[in-house]
Amino acid sequence: MTSATTVKAPIPAGTWTIDTVHSAVNFSVKHLMVSKVRGSFDTFSGTITVDENGTPAVQAEIDVTSINTRNEQRDGHIKSADFFDAEK
Template sequence: MSITPAELTAGTWTIDPVHSQVGFTVRHLMVSKVRGVFGAFTGAIEIGEDGTPSVKAEIDVTSISTGNDQRDQHIRSADFFDAENFPTATFVSTSVESDGDDYLVNGDFTLHGVTKPVTLKMEFNGVNPGMGQGPVAGFDAKTVINRKDFGIDIEMPLETGGSVVGDKITITLEIEAGKAAA
């Protein structure tokens, strides 16, 4: 039995990086948030003939942008991503479940050389016939990870308690994926 919406027909739906965004937020100084995006990523949603979906995606962590070059360089360093040794993060789904009108996309997320299970809470935004290149589908998804679970355990304590960078990272995905015209 398929849990995939009927509009998502069998085949490969390729993520369009021009019309998609992979972003994150993290607490800074315990009172505000730093936001950032990754400029380079790829991925696809494969819908089986029986309607079973699977997802594979890769993020180039060197493409991080928080709007501050000095901070971005520090995040790429061995203190955080160690992008020289671990230039990509990957997600491979293991199952998809319906959750009311939304979906839970379970999978293995690899960051900083460490793989852990994560669950993306996903909203399906529908399918549009596209602009002559085939149909496009839209999705929004979100998950929260703990950076320490992925070996990013730098401690930057504040004199007054707490730390400069929070442990919890919220990852947000705004995805448009296209299926080639038949």
């Protein structure tokens, strides 16, 4: 029988740009306590920075006008002043 040991290497210090091609911003919320509404934001960007001491930090921007729940009427309501007030 053989055994393997896994060694975790520390994350190197630096700043990385979030790869939007291989990343996603998804969500799900309960609707009327009966069903779940799932959706995503199609436009986003950000960076991940690791300090010399190993402390990570994330900076992200999400365009609320890019919400997509696969229901145009619902998306319009979420963008309205009732929720995100996306025009502002």
